[in-house]
Amino acid sequence: MHDQAEKLRLRLRRQTEGKTAQTVAVISGKGGVGKSNFILNFAISLSRQGRRVLLFDMDIGMGNVHLLAGLSPKTSIVDFLTGACSLPEIIEKGPESISFISGGSGLSAPVKWDPEKIAELQREIRQLMFEYDDFLFDFGAGMQEETVRLLLGMDHVITIVTPEVTSIMDAYSAMKLLILNAYGGNLYLVGNRMKNEKENFDTLNRLQNALSRFLHQKVPVLGYLPEDAFVVQAAKLQIPFLLYKENGKAAKNVRIIAERFTGTASPAEAGGTGRFLERLKDFLSRK
Numbered sequence: 001m002h003d004q005a006e007k008l009r010l011r012l013r014r015q016t017e018g019k020t021a022q023t024v025a026v027i028s029g030k031g032g033v034g035k036s037n038f039i040l041n042f043a044i045s046l047s048r049q050g051r052r053v054l055l056f057d058m059d060i061g062m063g064n065v066h067l068l069a070g071l072s073p074k075t076s077i078v079d080f081l082t083g084a085c086s087l088p089e090i091i092e093k094g095p096e097s098i099s100f101i102s103g104g105s106g107l108s109a110p111v112k113w114d115p116e117k118i119a120e121l122q123r124e125i126r127q128l129m130f131e132y133d134d135f136l137f138d139f140g141a142g143m144q145e146e147t148v149r150l151l152l153g154m155d156h157v158i159t160i161v162t163p164e165v166t167s168i169m170d171a172y173s174a175m176k177l178l179i180l181n182a183y184g185g186n187l188y189l190v191g192n193r194m195k196n197e198k199e200n201f202d203t204l205n206r207l208q209n210a211l212s213r214f215l216h217q218k219v220p221v222l223g224y225l226p227e228d229a230f231v232v233q234a235a236k237l238q239i240p241f242l243l244y245k246e247n248g249k250a251a252k253n254v255r256i257i258a259e260r261f262t263g264t265a266s267p268a269e270a271g272g273t274g275r276f277l278e279r280l281k282d283f284l285s286r287k
């Protein structure tokens with residue numbers, strides 16, 4: 001009861017101030033490069049800075065962030081779609097006070113979205129945006145048309161790149177798609193599974209040069225995560241690597257990335273919310 005009143009007060013205050021959550025997506029192009037591991041630990045780092053974070057698993061039907069977080073959510077976005085649950089009912093409490101919406105797993109057929117439900121989701125999310133500082137979105141592999149459309153409405157898009165040539169190529173193609181579609185938000189790069197700082201610099205610098213030369217886009221680097229055995233062990237144990245080994249290199253670096261992000265990312269501009277919600281509708285209305 002007290003919690004509800006507190007939320008309402010917060011929402012009203014932020015509504016008056018015109019403050020809404022900023023939207024942040026993590027993508028890669030190539031699959032399996034570490035997006036889900038990164039976003040979960042990035043979310044925890046932001047939360048530790050005192051930010052209110054809501055993490056969405058947008059890999060609908062095949063999500064796995066909950067597994068990495070050791071959660072077994074009883075509900076997912078699919079329950080909202082089928083009308084079984086309201087939006088607040090599908091928000092789970094994750095580690096270190098992050099909030100989490102599961103994408104649902106083990107679904108073979110794509111979910112049918114009813115237009116009424118999509119409109120309801122937009123309304124509910126519009127309200128929720130006053131309760132949080134950051135909405136983080138984890139996507140599955142690939143850049144399907146509806147994913148691109150949703151990404152175009154995000155304030156920030158972070159692309160994860162590993163030293164593999166295929167990952168570099170796919171990261172370039174993913175960012176090219178956004179740039180050619182006149183993406184107006186902020187793009188960032190994060191290296192993953194790098195041997196060291198030098199390998200990260202060499203890999204991302206090549207990518208930055210290509211983006212600047214061919215697409216006239218400057219894309220800053222937020223940092224990198226090293227290849228770290230603790231990340232693999234933590235995933236097996238279903239504990240976020242940040243909580244598994246606080247002093248591990250990956251844990252240290254994800255904290256640095258989160259600090260750089262909040263230090264450099266400009267707050268969401270007014271009007272961004274409406275654009276994001278329209279894109280969300282497009283994303284969910286896919287066949």
Ligand SMILES: Nc1ncnc2c1ncn2[C@@H]1O[C@H](COP(=O)(O)OP(=O)(O)OP(=O)(O)O)[C@@H](O)[C@H]1O
Nearest residue numbers: 031032033034035036037141226227228231232235
């Ligand atoms: N820095 C790292 N060091 C060692 N292993 C890592 C690192 N980052 C990710 N991995 C391993 O890579 C695998 C894939 O990670 P993850 O599931 O986060 O990738 P993903 O990009 O989300 O995949 P998908 O595209 O399928 O959603 C995991 O098994 C994880 O343990």
Ligand SMILES: [Mg+2]
Nearest residue numbers: 035036139140
């Ligand atoms: Mg993933």
